[in-house]
Amino acid sequence: MSGGPQAGGVSTALLTDRYELTMVAAALADGTADRSCVFEVFARRLPDGRRYGVVAGTGRLLESITRFRFGDEELAALSGVVDAATLDWLAAYRFTGEIDGYPEGELYFPGSPILTIRGTFADAVILETLALSILNHDSAIASAAARMVTAAAGRPLIEMGSRRTHEASAVAAARAAYLAGFGATSNLEAGRSHAIPTAGTAAHAWILLHDDELGAFRSQVEALGADTTLLVDTYDIRRGVELAVQAAGTGLGAIRIDSGDLGELARQAREQLDALGAVTTRIVLSGDLDEYAIASLRAEPVDSYGVGTSVVTGSGAPTAGMVYKLVEVDGRPVTKRSAAKESRGGAKSAVRRFKPTGTAVEEVVHAVGSRVPVGPHDRVLPVPLVRGGEPVPDLPTLDESRERLRGALVSVPWEGLKLSRGEPAIPTVFA
């Protein structure tokens, strides 16, 4: 079988903490396995100083749940972990409950009920690790990426961080960055699995391989066309720009600068390109860019940015810190009592309130069933995602989720889009 780590058929069932299965075993033994439960995914807080979070990974999660099956190989691996009765139960396992949640691409705030899972205890508890892995990773990346997109103020961003993260995370990171508004990725598997546009230029190795820089540029143009992007900073940038135009002509697609004082170099390169007549040649910058560096380049003649390390590692917040908590058993709200970790029992929903102008005002989190007024500009946030164990029809595509986020960011009060540290863009009110 081919198809990479995202492809169909491969079981996701062992991507799970051991204690989920031993709890199932103990619950099957004492009769609590069938108790009707509600679990909720939420974040107690945003990463330090962040003003919003972006829900990402929902689509990957729903697809992964359909592959959460215990085949012969998985069961064999579990023979020392749980008893025979539990192995039988696992062999027949498929999720049959219901899931509601914030649509992918929606914003979230502290306490937002991002995902609500209803099912028997055993059916629902077993999905905890997988659900959190996917949502915590993908939301961390999308939340960082959205800040970079805002900082770029309309200029395109290319995600090129695959080499800085686990090889399978790289594929999910490319997806999350695209969801957040990046225009393309360097990652070929992300192109295949998620139909994201792929892009690339050349490495310094390409220049060093050749006897001279002009020869390297000429070969690249010959093979890939004048619209290619030539990397001009291997030796002397001024000379590199000159040779690039010499090799490709004034129709050269773009140059890339990957080192040095990027703003100053971009200004010089723009002047030089214009003087050479290459007025349509674009300037791509890369090299340890994050949202702050991108924002600082806003006044410079830059056409697009290549971003690596900072986006795939969540720019200082590599995980979203979401938790998966049991909030209701047989209709009864339950909650851990601990001073340090504030928890609220009971199944919850949420309404985001907006001004008539479309600006978000507050996130109202309330018990399911309680009467919370929903004004004409307000929005009920959770939507059905899984019914009878199956993803609902017509779930949004990745491009639709991307559009949702674009719209959601427009609704954030302007302070909420600042890169500086601060409070959440809107308060969460527990009604």
Place this chain on the structure above:
Amino acid sequence: MSGGPQAGGVSTALLTDRYELTMVAAALADGTADRSCVFEVFARRLPDGRRYGVVAGTGRLLESITRFRFGDEELAALSGVVDAATLDWLAAYRFTGEIDGYPEGELYFPGSPILTIRGTFADAVILETLALSILNHDSAIASAAARMVTAAAGRPLIEMGSRRTHEASAVAAARAAYLAGFGATSNLEAGRSHAIPTAGTAAHAWILLHDDELGAFRSQVEALGADTTLLVDTYDIRRGVELAVQAAGTGLGAIRIDSGDLGELARQAREQLDALGAVTTRIVLSGDLDEYAIASLRAEPVDSYGVGTSVVTGSGAPTAGMVYKLVEVDGRPVTKRSAAKESRGGAKSAVRRFKPTGTAVEEVVHAVGSRVPVGPHDRVLPVPLVRGGEPVPDLPTLDESRERLRGALVSVPWEGLKLSRGEPAIPTVFA
């Protein structure tokens, strides 16, 4: 097919940046594809303030290279990316070169030649993204985990961070943490793929599911035996400890405390357990532990630690920052000339010098072929890893690499094991 993301047969070829393949296409077209090249993986610096790095992921990389094949599905996905001649070349691709490198579990320092890849340009450049993804991720985790193991001063550590990172990263993170000296992981796929011991306790959901805490404890003991670990901090910890011993008897295996002032709570729980006669019951602490928190608990009566977020995210350094640089073409050293990024051309080797007492003194990085004296206590670091495209026989097992690291850490000067920020434990000397 079953078997999770680690299992055999699945192609790794698209876990690659697009520009690697377009460079191959251009090199095939201009005749440079067959130039004999040497690429080197190294880190320009350690993460801010760290004193050593741990090489990890080598075993995973060598296995992944054997699956770096372009099958029909991969080639179909590349039809718009490269030309027909390149697709033919990719279809026949298998790495046929040589790889040397630091053994997995070895320490590295700035400039250490961690991996040296020899082959034609096309053969070797194409492995860049995959090699860096694996080494940067796994080394970041192992480097952080090793500091936690040092901080724990012999007490066992359990890796339980799967939920805080991408679902496939979680498996690799468990492997890297085990390599660094953790005793077990919560991750079942890591247990299957890498034969790492798995462990687990129970979640707060287990307690909340039941009508009362005593009932939950009794059920768990009934199903899993008195040697299980009971989670005692759902409601009142003092009462929890009392009920835990009531449910399991004085032979209770362990209690886990996941919140609050862990040192103070551990002291109180130890006193209480001893007073109840449960003198052999162990105390497991968890809850946002990192190397600093672990070190601060050294004087407390703790038996083991459960570590999550901080280990799987590299405790502030989620990527190792290694690069894959072309250093030699047809026997000629090559190097990028840029003020900001110091580079040294030419294939390199390294010797670590030791005092007769076994304490490391310096890392000598030198050109291959140059005469560097190797004293009786010194060690040549790179070893053969791949010959004729195939992993060499008798590569170290994960347990052997774990032993290697344990020995390497003993050799570090004592300042080098401090958790505080500082310089690399030994200097790198370029001979």
